Amino acid sequence: MSFRPLIIASAMVAGGMALVSAVALTRLPPGAMLPTHWNAAGEADRFGEAGYAVFLPVVLTIAVSAILAATPRIEPLQKNLAGSAPLLRTVWAGCLALFIGVEAMVAGPAFGWTPPGSLMLVALGLFLIAIGNTLPKSRPGFFVGIRTPWAIIDTDNWIATHRFGGWLFAGTGLGIVIVALLPIDAEARAGIVTTALLSAALTPVVFSYFRWRVTRPR
Numbered sequence: 576m577s578f579r580p581l582i583i584a585s586a587m588v589a590g591g592m593a594l595v596s597a598v599a600l601t602r603l604p605p606g607a608m609l610p611t612h613w614n615a616a617g618e619a620d621r622f623g624e625a626g627y628a629v630f631l632p633v634v635l636t637i638a639v640s641a642i643l644a645a646t647p648r649i650e651p652l653q654k655n656l657a658g659s660a661p662l663l664r665t666v667w668a669g670c671l672a673l674f675i676g677v678e679a680m681v682a683g684p685a686f687g688w689t690p691p692g693s694l695m696l697v698a699l700g701l702f703l704i705a706i707g708n709t710l711p712k713s714r715p716g717f718f719v720g721i722r723t724p725w726a727i728i729d730t731d732n733w734i735a736t737h738r739f740g741g742w743l744f745a746g747t748g749l750g751i752v753i754v755a756l757l758p759i760d761a762e763a764r765a766g767i768v769t770t771a772l773l774s775a776a777l778t779p780v781v782f783s784y785f786r787w788r789v790t791r792p793r
Contacts, residue, residue: 578643578644578647578663578664578667581640581643581644581664581667581668581671582640582644584668584671585636585637585640585644585667585671588636588671588674588675589633589636589637589640592632592633592636592674592675592678593630593633595629595678595682596629596630596632596633596678596682598685599625599629599682599685599686600625600626600629600685602685602686603625603684603685607624607625608622608623608624608625608628609622609623609624609625609628609629609681609682609684610622610628610680610681611623611627611628611631611681613680613692613695614765615764615765615766615768615769615772616692616696616761616762616764616765616768617692617693617694617695617696617755617764618692618761619680619692628681629678629681629682629685631681632674632675632677632678632681633678635674635677636670636671636674639670639674640667640670640671643663643666643667643670646663646718646719647663649718650716650717650718650719651717652715652716652717655714655715655716656716658712658713658714659712659713659714659716659719659720661709661712661713662706662709662710662712662713662719662720663719665705665706665708665709666706666719668705669702669705669706672698672702673698673699673702676694676695676698677695679694680694680695693755693756696751696752696754696755696764696768697751697752697755697756699748699751700747700748700749700750700751700752700755701748701752702748703744703745703747703748703751703775704744704745704748704749704752705748706744706748707740707741707742707743707744707745707746707747707748708741708745709741710737710738710740710741710744711734711737711738711741713733713737714730714733715727715728715729715730715733720733720737721736721737721740721779721780721783723736723779723780723783723784725783725784725786725787726783729787729790731790732783732786732787732790735782735783735786736779736782736783736786737779739779739782740775740779740782743774743775743778743779744775747771747772747774747775750767750771751768751771751772754767754768754771
């Protein structure tokens with residue numbers, strides 16, 4: 576099981592983004608402020624100095640890639656790692672795609688292109704759909720997947736939780752894409768997206784707990 580292609584891809588993405596960032600800085604006026612954060616409605620709500628803003632996605636790409644590259648080496652349940660490899664690869668590739676999207680949102684104005692605010696929400700939705708499609712293929716581990724204590728100690732609980740979570744993540748992702756493209760009020764969009772994300776994060780945990788309560792030996 577090798578993650579070398581993703582390590583190489585990460586280096587290429589970080590290098591390409593650094594080049595784009597350097598070129599963008601030469602095209603921006605002194606004192607330019609660029610977005611560094613977007614709210615749940617897809618609107619920029621935090622800004623920073625141009626140099627910081629354009630290179631932040633590069634730093635995040637390197638940091639997240641380093642963490643994901645180290646994960647297989649520090650996973651205690653090595654025997655299950657191969658089963659979770661597709662999920663880890665999907666998360667890694669998805670993070671790279673998201674950071675490329677962030678770089679485009681930040682540096683785009685330097686090249687005369689202002690990306691629509693919905694781009695980040697659409698990218699997030701597609702990321703969740705991809706994760707949802709690979710969640711059921713994972714196996715118990717401490718670093719990859721929906722890591723509830725009841726699922727880690729019980730493979731059947733893990734499989735059931737991740738099948739449920741897979742449908743939930745995919746449905747949530749599709750819903751976010753649809754909401755991002757609909758012409759609705761920004762406040763309503765933010766409320767829907769926030770509720771959907773919290774539901775996707777918490778509901779599988781509750782599901783795992785109650786399945787453990789039902790199936791545990793009496």
